[in-house]
Structures are given as C-alpha cells and as structure tokens.
Amino acid sequence: MEGKLQKREAKSLEAINGKTERNSERSIDSAIHPTSGKRQPVNDTMQLMEQLVERQNLLEAYNRVIGNKGTCGVDGVKIEDFRNYLQENWRRIRQELVDGVYQPQPVRRVEIPKPNGGRRELGIPTLIDRLIQQALNQILTPIFEPSFSRYSYGFRPGRNAQQAVEQAREYIREGRRWVVDMDLEKFFDKVNHDILMERIRKKIKDPRVLNLIRRYLKAGIMENGVVTTNEEGTPQGGPLSPLLSNIMLTDLDNELEKRGHAYCRYADDSNIYVKSEAAGKRVLESMTRFLETKLKLKVNKEKSAVGRPWQRKFLGYSFTSQKQTRIRVHEESVEKLRSKIKGLCRTGRGWNTAEFIKKKLNPVIRGWINYFGKAETPTFAKNLDAWIRRRVRVMIWRQWGKCKSKFRKLKQLGVKEEQAFMMAYSSKGPWRMSGFKTLAEALPWNYFEELGLISMFKKLQSC
Numbered sequence: 132m133e134g135k136l137q138k139r140e141a142k143s144l145e146a147i148n149g150k151t152e153r154n155s156e157r158s159i160d161s162a163i164h165p166t167s168g169k170r171q172p173v174n175d176t177m178q179l180m181e182q183l184v185e186r187q188n189l190l191e192a193y194n195r196v197i198g199n200k201g202t203c204g205v206d207g208v209k210i211e212d213f214r215n216y217l218q219e220n221w222r223r224i225r226q227e228l229v230d231g232v233y234q235p236q237p238v239r240r241v242e243i244p245k246p247n248g249g250r251r252e253l254g255i256p257t258l259i260d261r262l263i264q265q266a267l268n269q270i271l272t273p274i275f276e277p278s279f280s281r282y283s284y285g286f287r288p289g290r291n292a293q294q295a296v297e298q299a300r301e302y303i304r305e306g307r308r309w310v311v312d313m314d315l316e317k318f319f320d321k322v323n324h325d326i327l328m329e330r331i332r333k334k335i336k337d338p339r340v341l342n343l344i345r346r347y348l349k350a351g352i353m354e355n356g357v358v359t360t361n362e363e364g365t366p367q368g369g370p371l372s373p374l375l376s377n378i379m380l381t382d383l384d385n386e387l388e389k390r391g392h393a394y395c396r397y398a399d400d401s402n403i404y405v406k407s408e409a410a411g412k413r414v415l416e417s418m419t420r421f422l423e424t425k426l427k428l429k430v431n432k433e434k435s436a437v438g439r440p441w442q443r444k445f446l447g448y449s450f451t452s453q454k455q456t457r458i459r460v461h462e463e464s465v466e467k468l469r470s471k472i473k474g475l476c477r478t479g480r481g482w483n484t485a486e487f488i489k490k491k492l493n494p495v496i497r498g499w500i501n502y503f504g505k506a507e508t509p510t511f512a513k514n515l516d517a518w519i520r521r522r523v524r525v526m527i528w529r530q531w532g533k534c535k536s537k538f539r540k541l542k543q544l545g546v547k548e549e550q551a552f553m554m555a556y557s558s559k560g561p562w563r564m565s566g567f568k569t570l571a572e573a574l575p576w577n578y579f580e581e582l583g584l585i586s587m588f589k590k591l592q593s594c
Contacts, residue, residue, distance in 0.1 A: 179337040182270045183263075184225050192265035193217075195370075196258060204257030205239045213258045224259065231339035235260050237351040238368065254352055254368040264347065264371040267340070271374060274334050279377055280384035285398035286373030292446040293505045295395045296458055299402060302393045303440050303456040307404035309411045312443050313418065314434035318399035319372060322365050323427040324348050327379050347371060373398065379426065386421055395445075402445055411437035447503065457507035465515065468499055472519060476526045484527060485582045492523070493585050500590045509591035516587050523584070524565040524574050544573040 182188060196213075203209045208216050227233035238254030256264065272288070279287065284295035299310075315321075328345060335341055348365065365375045376398055387394045387403065392414065394403040403418070405411045415437055419430045436443070441452045449461040472495065479487045496519070531537045538555035542548060550569050557564060564570060580586070 179270055179335065180229055180231070180339040180343075183266050183340070184228055188266050188269055189262070192262050192269060195265050196261045199261075201261075202255060203239075204255050204260065205237055206257045206259075208258050210258070216259070220259070224263075228263070228339070228343070231342055233263075233343065233346075235263075235343075235347050235350040240352045256350075256369045260347075260350075261370060263343075264369045267343070268370050268374050271335070275374065275378055278334075279381060280388065280396070282388075282394055283377060283380070283384055283396045285396065285400070286377060292397055292502070295397045296446055296448045296505060298395050299404065299440065299445055300450060300456055300458055302395075302404035303450055304454075305393075307393055307406055308439065309405050309408055309437060310440045310443055310445075311403040311405060311411045311415045311418070311437050312435060312445070313401045313403070313415070314431040315399045315401075315422070316429045316431035318428065319365050319376065321428060322375070322379055326427060327365070327375060330378050330381070344371075344375075382426060383418075383422065386425075387418070397446055400446065402443075404440070408437055448506070451508065458505050459508040460503050460506045460511065464503065465511065468495075468515070469518065471495060472522055476522045479526045480529050484523070484530075487526070488523070488579075488582050488584050492519075493583065496585045496587060497590075500585075500587060504591065506591060509588060512588035512591050519587070520574075520576065520579050520584070521565045521571075523579065524570055525561045527574065528561045528564055528570070541569075541573060546573050 197210065200210055224233065236257050236259075238256045238260075241253050241255060276287065282298065284290045284292065284298075324345070327348070328341070331344060332341060347369070365372045365379075380396065380399065383401070384396060392403050392405075394401060396402075403411075403414055405414060415435060419432075419435070422428045422430055439452070440450045440456075443449065444461040444463060447461060447464040449459050451457045451459055472492065475491050475495065479491065482491070528537070531540050534555045538551050541551035541554055546554070546569060554564065554567065554569055
C-alpha cells in the first residue's frame with residue numbers, strides 16, 4: 132500500500148513539472164524555507180510567476196484542490212481525470228504562465244438556495260484554474276497578510292468566525308451596546324476591477340502576475356452555452372476570491388481604525404460597535420458614503436441597520452442582553468439546522484437506523500457543534516436533542532410500515548398489548564405519534580445513545 136502511495140505522489144509531481152525540468156526547478160529561488168519547510172514571504176515581486184510555478188508550491192496547491200473535491204468546470208474535467216489532464220497539458224500551460232500569455236477559461240455558473248429564500252449565484256472554475264488560483268493565493272498571501280487589520284477575521288491564516296464573535300462580545304461588555312450592522316449588496320459581484328488592481332499593484336511588480344489576476348477577473352461566466360464577460364466582480368467560487376476581497380476591503384479597515392471605531396469584519400460582513408443609537412446612525416451614514424464614493428461599493432440599505440447586538444445576527448451567532456454579555460446561537464441558525472435534519476430524516480426510510488445516525492445525522496450535528504461551540508448558553512440544546520430524537524422516531528415509525536408490523540415492533544420493545552394495538556392502528560400521522568409518551572418510552576434517550584446519536588447538549592457543555 133505504501134509503495135502505491137509513493138508511486139501516486141511521484142506521478143503527481145511529474146504531472147506538475149515533468150521529469151526533465153527537475154534540475155532547472157531547483158535553481159529557482161523558492162519561497163520554502165530550506166530547514167523548516169514553511170513558506171516565507173516573497174521579497175522579489177518581479178519574479179512571482181517563477182514562484183507560482185515552483186514545484187513545491189504547485190504540489191501544495193494540487194493537494195488542496197484534490198482535497199476540496201468539488202464538481203467540474205466548463206471543460207468537463209473531473210477530479211478523477213485531473214492527474215491525466217495534467218500529465219498531458221501541464222508543460223504547455225506552465226510555459227504559457229511563464230510567458231505571460233495564459234488565458235483562463237470562463238467559470239460555470241450555478242445557483243444554490245439561500246437559507247432565507249432566493250438563490251445565490253456561484254461560479255465554478257475549471258480544475259486547472261482552481262490549481263493556478265490556489266498556487267497564486269499561496270504566494271500572494273504572505274505578501275498582503277502583514278498589511279491586513281487585526282480586526283479582519285475572514286479567510287485568513289489562524290483566524291476564524293468564532294474569534295470575530297468573541298471580539299464583538301468584548302466590545303459589548305465594554306459598554307458599546309449598539310451595533311452598526313453593514314451589509315454590502317452583492318459584494319463579490321460588484322468589486323470595481325480598476326480600484327482592486329490599483330491596490331494590488333502597490334505590492335506586486337511582476338507584470339505577468341498582474342495580467343493573470345486581471346484575466347481571472349475578466350474570465351467571464353458561461354451559462355447555457357453563452358459566455359458573458361465580467362466588467363466588475365471577483366471570481367466567486369475560486370480560491371483567489373477571498374484574498375482579493377480582503378485586499379479590496381483593507382481601505383475600509385484603515386478608515387475605521389483611523390476614525391477610532393470598534394469593529395469586527397469577516398469578509399464583507401462588518402459590524403461596528405458604538406455607545407448610542409445616534410452615534411450608530413451617524414457612523415452608518417458616513418461609512419456608507421465612504422464605501423460608495425471611495426470603493427464604488429453599494430451598501431444594502433434594507434439589510435443594513437443600527438440596533439441592539441442581541442437583536443441582530445452576526446455570523447450565525449447573537450448575544451444576551453445582560454451586562455455580562457454572553458454568546459448565544461441565533462434563532463435563524465437553529466431553524467436552519469432543524470430544516471436540514473428534517474430533510475435528512477425524510478430520506479432515511481430505507482436506512483438501517485444505526486447506519487443512518489452514523490453516516491448521515493452525526494456528521495451534520497458534529498459540524499454544527501464545531502462551528503457553534505463558542506455558544507455560552509447551551510441549555511437550548513436540550514430542546515434540540517429532544518426534537519432530533521423525535522424526528523428519528525418519526526423516521527423509525529415510517530420504516531415499520533403497516534399496522535401489523537408496527538404492532539409487532541411495539542410489543543418487542545415492551546409495550547403492553549392493548550397500548551401497542553391502539554398505537555399501531557391509530558389514524559394519526561407520524562409526527563403526532565412520535566410525541567406520545569408510549570412511543571417515547573419504547574424508544575427512550577438511552578436507546579438512541581446506544582445507537583451512537585450525539586447529544587448536542589453534552590457536546591456544547593464540553594466545548
């Protein structure tokens with residue numbers, strides 16, 4: 132097995148740079164530290180393209196793209212075919228990159244549903260463009276990262292949404308009990324290319340890299356076989372988009388810090404904490420003017436507002452109104468989880484219950500807890516646990532099928548014959564039946580614990 136893995140890695144390396152180019156690649160200045168193996172900031176930004184196509188950088192990017200999986204782009208190349216594609220095409224593509232003539236392919240447009248209704252448009256780049264964007268992201272991040280604000284938490288190494296929420300809690304505890312909740316309208320679709328490129332040129336001098344970024348911005352979108360060119364917006368859905376968004380919004384961070392505001396930003400989601408409603412309204416008006424005149428970005432006036440932090444949602448969380456403010460999960464986040472689990476249980480009729488819990492239900496619960504583990508009011512999870520168990524009882528009740536089968540199953544679980552008969556032949560629906568004490572006692576809490584169902588309350592207490 133180990134030999135096969137080594138052969139696969141060797142093939143991946145060959146696909147990226149080719150056997151004949153190994154000696155020449157060693158002579159290129161690398162951004163990898165010779166002893167620690169960690170990537171170091173690149174000083175010579177005139178030679179960034181050589182850094183991009185450097186062997187180790189591309190292998191890291193390749194592993195990241197393969198690990199993220201995902202669907203194919205407009206060229207139809209799938210994950211399982213990507214290695215062969217590289218073996219056949221990489222040498223040509225690499226030369227085009229070095230010569231500065233590589234032309235990205237359009238992205239494939241897809242729509243995904245939003246939690247509050249409506250649809251969100253995403254662009255799916257081809258796998259080769261995802262590889263190049265990821266490699267580009269890896270060499271640009273060390274250059275731009277030092278200039279980013281300490282209060283910017285989105286898509287940055289060592290930073291996450293939970294840290295932003297904790298910072299917001301500290302602001303509220305300090306007495307800033309009003310929040311300016313700013314929402315940028317279709318931010319990723321509205322970024323001005325010229326303004327963004329002006330910010331990038333301040334730090335990047337390699338014209339080939341600048342032209343490559345510009346081409347990605349203008350690569351266009353394919354929908355129903357027709358390509359539409361981009362005159363504004365970043366390539367949302369690609370690995371490069373988050374970094375470009377942080378570069379674009381650094382001016383906003385600098386302006387907020389210059390004015391002395393207490394704020395948290397996660398990508399295009401910005402919250403500014405102030406001490407009065409009047410101050411909040413002034414800040415919202417002045418920062419809207421700044422964004423729309425300086426950065427040519429549009430603030431969504433319907434979604435942006437000044438309010439109490441415990442009445443607003445920030446990255447799925449909210450806060451309590453006590454003086455010693457605590458972090459809580461927003462109601463919309465709980466309802467979104469309920470909706471997802473309800474949909475899962477509807478598809479579980481043909482599953483073995485233990486397998487369904489292990490392979491379908493637990494991963495959703497575990498992922499939700501990993502994100503919302505910072506909640507400091509875990510008692511709500513008791514109700515969620517009870518609701519989830521009831522949903523699984525509904526699924527089991529449906530699995531039992533006909534009345535005779537239900538009668539037999541209930542008796543096997545220790546229900547008295549008369550009660551089992553009344554339950555099995557009831558005309559009430561599955562949700563009503565799942566709430567009866569008889570079924571709850573037949574399928575109690577420890578029954579689900581033995582099947583391996585995660586207790587959300589226990590997990591949140593241990594976080």
